[in-house]
Amino acid sequence: MNPGMHFLSGNIACAEGAIAVGCRFFAGYPITPSTEIAEHMAYRLPQVKGIYVQMEDELASMAAIIGASWGGMKAMTATSGPGFSLMQENIGLAVMTETPCVVVNVQRGAPSTGLPTLVGQGDVMQARWGSHGSYEIIALCPNSPQECFDLTVRAFNLSEKYRVPVILLMDECVGHMYERVFIPEEVEIVNRKKPLEDKRDYLPFLPKEDLVPEMALAGEGFRIHVTGLTHDERGYPATNPEAHEKLVRRLCEKIRVNKKKIVDYEGVLLDDSDVLIVAYGAPSRTSMRALREARKRGIRVGLFRLKTIWPFPEEELRKASSNVEHIVVPEINYGQLVLEVERVCKGGEVHLIPKMGGRVHSPREILEYLINLNR
């Protein structure tokens, strides 16, 4: 799309963000409510010499983007709940093999087939722990079509920088919301580090200072071996306790030590608040309205909006909540991120406002909750 102002849905904005940052490979399987991303990629990618391939299922989609990434393309897939479950297996492979790629999950009502066309936020913990094993991952959470564009760009950049799959955790409401989206002339583009060393001495999994190894691609003459097995710095299977300890620690630490650079949030009226709303995605929009109404009534409410869910902004939230009496967490599920909030916020009392039924909280609902707290 040409630079400038557009009127786009979150799903389309996400696809355009991917194209702007250099994504040239999309493998996916249709699923509501994410399908528009695949459709738009099928239309747009050939125009920019990119590849769209519709795979036979989400297992294959995830495997194909990892393969394409090792072939040198920036690659992504997009899905929703049931498809996200199927992708977990190879998300683990991408973590273990440190393969840059982006996975978009436009969350819908769940469990199981649940509410295919309606909103949900039930995959928050799955985004964090969905694949087996100890690992760290990055998950971003946009709350507007503009942010779907911006955070998709960021998702690719983080994924290239840290060599980790990055999950863009959208929700149906944001995915289907139409708003103005500004597409800039240029976006920041980060590319994976390439090895400069002599091909014979190159160790594909030898970390650099930031704990991230340089990435040689297939076909470049490095003769790399890449395995989902525990491996040494040469990439060879090494299923001994020392190798496992070393690898798992590094895979986790490369995200943990860089957390400050990854974490991103928006704070609204944090300084003087007695009540803090912690929200992400669609409920952060209705929370904003509730906040304004509450302020009019003299209730001092602040909003801590997470743009990065994983890694969780512990320190930042702890600081923002240190002087509040109440922390209110509206989520479109029966309580997920609230567990992290409870873990982190030691001062005020934490309240969950759950929401099921495939609907977004109304501003009134949240406002009434705030008013009742202040009675």
Added chain:
Amino acid sequence: MMQAQEHPLEKYLRVDRLPHVWCPGCGIGTVLGSYVRAIDRLGLDLDKMAMVSGIGCAGRAAGYVNMDSFHTTHGRAIPFAVGLKLAKPELIVTVFSGDGDLFAIGGNHFIHAARRNCDLKVICVNNFNYGMTGGQLGPTTPLGAKTTTSPYGNLELPLNLPYFAASCGSSYVARWTSLHARNMIECFEEILEKKGFCFVEILSPCPTVYGRRNEMPEGLDMMKLFKERCEIRNFEDTSRVGLNQEKIIIGKFVDEEEKETFEDRVYSLMEEVKWGGSR
């Protein structure tokens, strides 16, 4: 003093990883040996080749070839290879895995890669069971065969792999055994030079966990059986090559004229489509 001589095939293998994990009497090594001999005969550039494997005994092959190699998740070698080949079409991409990996857990991917005519060379070592996990029944285990999960005899009917592969649209389909090294090498030469989806099944002894439960405790026992019962019938109708008969029918069954591959179509679309979406 005698100078240690380099084996002529050493450059094709990661000798620093040897010895390999395979059991004595196992056929997988012969298959991999034939594969690298085919590369040697063709004089292919290893820097322009990649191998993708799934999980299982045969899936370990990727770890031993001296080319870019990917040991992926169980059943997902083919879709991984689909992505890799699309992103780097100049590579010759071989998928080397076992029957369980490619046809049980990964069966669906096989269908669709063959249907698209993806330019992949799929080599399946069929050892009639799940070897790495200790010998359980799989999609190719013969009816009545004993495995750890069919202690009273297998109740399932095995898949006729060449028939299945041909019906999915494969450009090339063959079956050999680990006894037929010479034919195997020729066959691998053919598929490495052929464009399109190529499938080769290699019957291979697994004495350690399959043979010993089925009266073939030595690797040689199944090789003898191959010798006695194999019959080469090139271009035989694949519906008639099921392994449920006295004769084991081997040979090249399908070798179609070169067809447009999926990669061809994807890349020509890129050339044709204009900004704005018209073709």
